[in-house]
Amino acid sequence: AQSVTQLGSHVSVSEGALVLLRCNYSSSVPPYLFWYVQYPNQGLQLLLKYTTGATLVKGINGFEAEFKKSETSFHLTKPSAHMSDAAEYFCAVSDLGGGSQGNLIFGKGTKLSVKP
Amino acid sequence: ETGVTQSPTHLIKTRGQQVTLRCSSQSGHNTVSWYQQALGQGPQFIFQYYREEENGRGNFPPRFSGLQFPNYSSELNVNALELDDSALYLCASSLLQGRDGYTFGSGTRLTVV
Numbered sequence: 001a002q003s004v005t006q007l008g009s010h011v012s013v014s015e016g017a018l019v020l021l022r023c024n025y026s027s028s029v030p031p032y033l034f035w036y037v038q039y040p041n042q043g044l045q046l047l048l049k050y051t052t053g054a055t056l057v058k059g060i061n062g063f064e065a066e067f068k069k070s071e072t073s074f075h076l077t078k079p080s081a082h083m084s085d086a087a088e089y090f091c092a093v094s095d096l097g098g099g100s101q102g103n104l105i106f107g108k109g110t111k112l113s114v115k116p
Numbered sequence: 117e118t119g120v121t122q123s124p125t126h127l128i129k130t131r132g133q134q135v136t137l138r139c140s141s142q143s144g145h146n147t148v149s150w151y152q153q154a155l156g157q158g159p160q161f162i163f164q165y166y167r168e169e170e171n172g173r174g175n176f177p178p179r180f181s182g183l184q185f186p187n188y189s190s191e192l193n194v195n196a197l198e199l200d201d202s203a204l205y206l207c208a209s210s211l212l213q214g215r216d217g218y219t220f221g222s223g224t225r226l227t228v229v
Contacts, residue, residue, distance in 0.1 A: 004158075034217055043120075043206055043220035044159070051215060090158050094214050102214030103149060103172050106158030 002027045002093050006107035014115045019063075019078040021110045023091030026072065032094040033074045034104065035065055039087045047089075050074065061085070086114045118143055120221035122207050128227045129197050137192040137224045139207030147213045148190040150182060153204040153223070165190060166213060194226075202228045 007022040025031055032051050036044040048059025055067040065076045074091060088111045092104040121140045129135050141148050147166045151159035161174035165184035179195040188209070194201055204225050208218035 032215070036220070041222075043222040044208075045220070046217045049217045092158075102147075102210075103161040103164055103174065104151075104159070104208075104214065104218065105161070106151075108156075108158045 002031070002095055002105045004091050004093050004105055004107035006089075006091050006110050008110055009108065010111045010113070012113040012115060013081045015083055016080050019076070019081045019085065019112065021076040021089050021091075021112065023065075023074045023076065023107060024072055025074060025091070025093045027093055027095070029095055032102075033065075033067060034092045034094070035059065035063070035074075035076050036090045036092060036106075037087050038090065038109075044090065047076070081112075081114045083114050083116065086112055088112070120207055120209050120219050122205075122221035122224050124224060125222070126225045126227075128229060131197055131199060131228055133197050134193065134195045135197060135226060137194075137205050137207075137226070139190045139192070139209075139221060141188045141190065141207075141209035142219045145209035145211050145219070146188055147210040148184055148188065149208045149210075149214075149218065150190070150192045151206040151208065152176075153206055155203070159206055162192070197228045199228050202226060 003026045005024045034049045035047040050067045058064045088109045090109045091107045149164040150162040153159040164172040168184045181193045184190045204223040206223045207221045210218045
């Protein structure tokens with residue numbers, strides 16, 4: 001079975017500060033990992049994904065994440081927060097690596113607040 | 117390219133009623149999945165359709181059912197609505213069964229009273 005744990009339901013940073021959102025996963029097969037962002041009253045937008053290959057992946061809006069197999073982590077970072085980054089962020093794992101159907105298992109989300 | 121569109125955006129139903137939610141996949145996508153997102157929670161997988169066949173289902177009762185049509189649009193049907201069914205229902209589509217990630221719609225907010 002697969003699962004995702006997002007540490008911290010709410011993270012607050014100052015504008016221009018480093019953003020670090022933590023995600024740990026559990027998977028019995030090579031994981032496909034995703035980060036999504038959700039703005040109020042909207043659906044989910046894909047920020048970035050890890051499938052195979054390079055463990056440091058870059059996404060949209062200056063975000064990046066590093067897959068660390070030994071730590072079963074896929075933390076999301078951005079060097080300098082912007083007010084427009086305030087939203088809820090979801091980490092997700094897929095079982096596609098094991099040849100399954102590829103549905104997503106989501107964490108509970110981390111709400112990011114950015115202070116001026 | 118068009119994204120994923122869902123209708124209606126908001127819906128209020130009475131307990132015991134039935135509801136149908138609709139989704140148009142992104143152009144060219146042959147896989148569609150439905151998720152339920154309760155307030156303050158992450159989305160939970162309901163089921164997935166690939167080329168009109170259900171090929172995966174989460175931990176939801178049979179009163180949650182679906183269809184995928186030849187043009188890859190989809191419906192989610194929920195019978196005998198319960199108060200706990202109140203949630204945001206998200207449709208997501210993909211070309212490669214999620215290998216390239218899923219494109220999500222904006223969702224349908226269902227309130228059961």
